[in-house]
Amino acid sequence: MTDKRKIYFNGEFVDELDARVSIFDSALMFGDLVFEMTRSFKHEPFKLREHLERLYVGLKILEIDPLMTIDQMEDLTKQVVEMNLPTFKPGIDFQIMHSVSRGPLGPYHSLFPDGLKPTIYINCWPLYWHVGALSHLYDTGVNAIITSQRSVPAQYIDPKMKNRSRIYYQIANMQAHKFGDDAWALLTDDDGFITEGTGANFFIVKNGELITPEPRNILRGVTREAIINLAEKLGITCHEKNIEAYDVVASDEAFFSSTPFVMMPATKINGLTIGNGTVGNVTKLILKEFSKMVDVDIVDQAKKMRPLK
Ligand SMILES: Cc1ncc(COP(=O)(O)O)c(C=O)c1O
Incomplete structure (x- = not known):
């Protein structure tokens, strides 16, 4: 049961169970991915900007270009939250995860005619999964x-x-x-x-x-x-x-x-x-x-x- 949660996944909003990361992704090959976990209080993400700043330092170190600014990432996060709010009952807070990898690796480029791009997803789920x-x-x-x-x-x-x-x-x-x-x-x-x-x-x-x-x-x-x-x-x-x-x-x-x-x-x-x-x-x-x-x-x-x- 997914309560119809949607996630941001590589430029689109999709059902969380429909998101598919390629087996050729650097995240699977090398664990080459940075991520963040933010939580809400009263449905407001807590210190979202601080989490995104840490994410962007990691991206800089790994030389992964997420093809969006930190402001755009923040706006997208707010859209994901907004879209999923109806799935969260009053008084039930949620977690937001940001994940960014380099995407599929160079040797497999012929399998990706649109070019090799980073894999990016932003998803959220009820806090009770981890905390209850x-x-x-x-x-x-x-x-x-x-x-x-x-x-x-x-x-x-x-x-x-x-x-x-x-x-x-x-x-x-x-x-x-x-x-x-x-x-x-x-x-x-x-x-x-x-x-x-x-x-x-x-x-x-x-x-x-x-x-x-x-x-x-x-x-x-x-x-x-x-x-x-x-x-x-x-x-x-x-x-x-x-x-x-x-x-x-x-x-x-x-x-x-x-x-x-x-x-x-x-x-x-x-x-x-x-x-x-x-x-x-x-x-x-x-x-x-x-x-x-x-x-x-x-x-x-x-x-x-x-x-x-
Ligand atoms: C290894 C490690 N240390 C510390 C923390 C706590 O960090 P934060 O307070 O930013 O969640 C985390 C959070 O996931 C972690 O993975």
């Missing part, structure tokens, strides 16, 4: 598992560029999931310092102060930045510095941050209790302030989405 099933974890917190799969060092593939060469995240997820449904992968760099989750940034709280890994070898999350700004507003000091597994064990609180769920408490690290094992006060305070900023009770909304399929 997680909603109980806002109360219990997750068990952060430091996986043997590490982050790929930034000097090989720069994680600041949100790209689809992500098989190492999938392997880390598989390793973490062996520890249960509430286990989330937490990756480290070559020196053993925490980097990030497989789709989220990471923070700890110690003596009322926030600590998060340096922006050097992680995806610089839009949510991470919003949290740092909110913390400043609340008078909570935030340090960007190296964190070892030891620091997480010794911390009072910890949480992941990412666009779809915003903040997710981690109450265990490798099965060991963090702080007193419950969701901490600083985590709760920042999440409450985030909810105030976007005028949506993030946890309450997630819980309402749990039964939806």
Whole structure:
């Protein structure tokens, strides 16, 4: 059941299930694709421009010309949202995904008489696909598992560029999931310092102060930045510095941050209790302030989405 959602796909608006990416596409051959995930609050895309700016930096690095300006991409996004609004019930927010690859590769050009063009699609879907099933974890917190799969060092593939060469995240997820449904992968760099989750940034709280890994070898999350700004507003000091597994064990609180769920408490690290094992006060305070900023009770909304399929 697609609820008749439409997507932008290579210059047209088509039903989401009708979009077809060529088997000759560089995205399939090399994972050569950059993407973005934005979410709405009250049906308004949150920090869409920041997401598109990150997308366009990735395109610049990969030397992919999307054949449209960032303003045109933003306008198209608004059209996709507008077109799909009737499929989203009131109070049900949505996610928007932008994906851009180089398109079919040169050696196969004879199969594409109109020329080789980038593959571009913008699609959206209800937030409950990703967040509904997680909603109980806002109360219990997750068990952060430091996986043997590490982050790929930034000097090989720069994680600041949100790209689809992500098989190492999938392997880390598989390793973490062996520890249960509430286990989330937490990756480290070559020196053993925490980097990030497989789709989220990471923070700890110690003596009322926030600590998060340096922006050097992680995806610089839009949510991470919003949290740092909110913390400043609340008078909570935030340090960007190296964190070892030891620091997480010794911390009072910890949480992941990412666009779809915003903040997710981690109450265990490798099965060991963090702080007193419950969701901490600083985590709760920042999440409450985030909810105030976007005028949506993030946890309450997630819980309402749990039964939806
Ligand atoms: C590897 C990784 N780190 C961090 C994040 C969080 O980024 P944002 O807050 O912009 O969603 C994501 C989001 O998907 C991610 O994939």
